[in-house]
Amino acid sequence: MAIDIVSRKDWGARAPRGSYSSLSRNKGVKVHYTGGRVEPSIVDDHARCVAMVKSIQNFHMDGNGWIDIGYSMVACPHRKVFVGRGPGHVCAANGAGLNTDHYAVLALVGNSGLVQPNDEMLLGVLDAIDYLRERGGAGSQIKGHRDGYSTDCPGDALYAWVKKGAPRPGDGETPPDPDPQEHPKFPGRLLKYPPITRGEDVRTWQAQMKKRGAAVDVDGAYGPASREVCLDFQREQGLDADGVVGRLTWDAAWEAPVS
Template sequence: MAIDLVTRREWGAREPRGSYGRLTSTKGVKVHYTGGQVSPDIVNDHAKCVAMVRSIQNFHMDGNGWMDIGYSMVACPHRKVFEGRGPGHLPAANGAGLNSAHYAVLGLVGNAGLVQPTDGILNAILDAVDYLRAKGGAGKEIKGHRDGYSTDCPGTALYAWVKEGAPRPGGGETPGEPHEPTPPAFPGRVLKYPPVLEGEDVLTWQRKMRSRGWTLDADGLYGPRSRDVSRAFQKEKGLPVTGAVDRATWDATWKSPVT
């Protein structure tokens, strides 16, 4: 299922009070809950979800003094994903000094009322994760807000799901290996170093390698680190160890199992 995205314009977001910090990649995503009461009525009325997201933005801007809503994306019970700050933008919800390492995804559950995440919310969180991987260079980690920060967030039920590995309700693909039925076509040129090669094809390959667990910057520049990662990957998969991403290495990047 493709992401059911509710854009900022569609949910009536206020304009931010400044420019976001930029992100080209992260270790992954941290999952959040509201920390307050969420009415169970939102399960039956999507308009209440829209109103809640607006109220969260108002609180962050007027109560916390932030420039905008702090979350990257917000997931609701109707398996819809609200655009918050969005991919490529620094969130403000993970804690001081922690926002550059992970995007922030809020599930509309609280510590009272609706405390048990519905399948729709869990699927929407994972849809948001897939979207942030594809559009924002998010890595494979899915953690709770409390991982590395002193807080109860994302609550007992949601955190238990995170600790289980954030499985899709009813089975299906795991978040560690997002389902990609149609890998991007080989770009037509071999990615190699030296010299440093730059382009969207480099960025696409780097982002996918990060999502597989390799440590490298997704900066669109194929330099020494990209070459070294390519060599290690080729050795792991039994490919010729050249350090250059040819068609066989490109295809293996998407089709070979993560080991």
């Protein structure tokens, strides 16, 4: 199958704010995920994939202050490959000092919602890698973003596939589901109220507490109701009852037996 390219014009990319740095050859490609929630509905609606790529570009340009989207290419669950910075250009997504060593290919999965890449997405990632090898001098390496950089990216499921050598789906290898006994690393910031703490880490903790039977809304906002759930849980586990989700409380949410 020929690569199904979505050109910058076709996905409505903004023009870069400056000139890219040129890149003729490098070691290969690093695979990424979004690092946030990806709505599973994108699997059934390619228009949502387009909207997501545009939002990522907006965040990179307006939030990070980059000249363009940071990724070289983006693969979606319909085996379509979006041109980001494209071949021959230094990316911005691998981390300071690492962008000239590898291109960056994003798979549209995240740390919640859609976390497991389907076969079409994996094939899209491989199509993007072939494209960067043919047109951008990418070397043979296929690595995860976390290789050489302190990050959870590209997530456990996608990284397991990368560590197996990025096998082509249908060749008998598929990425396993992350171990259900594993839990996300402590995010490094305390979840506490007041003021209200918001974010995907709050949503992750709320979802786990709800699985444990707590009456809590999974809304990503750590307000007074979440604090009460935290206090009850800390008392139950014999932890300091301060209503703050620190490392011990976070770990216990996954590791403590459910009574």
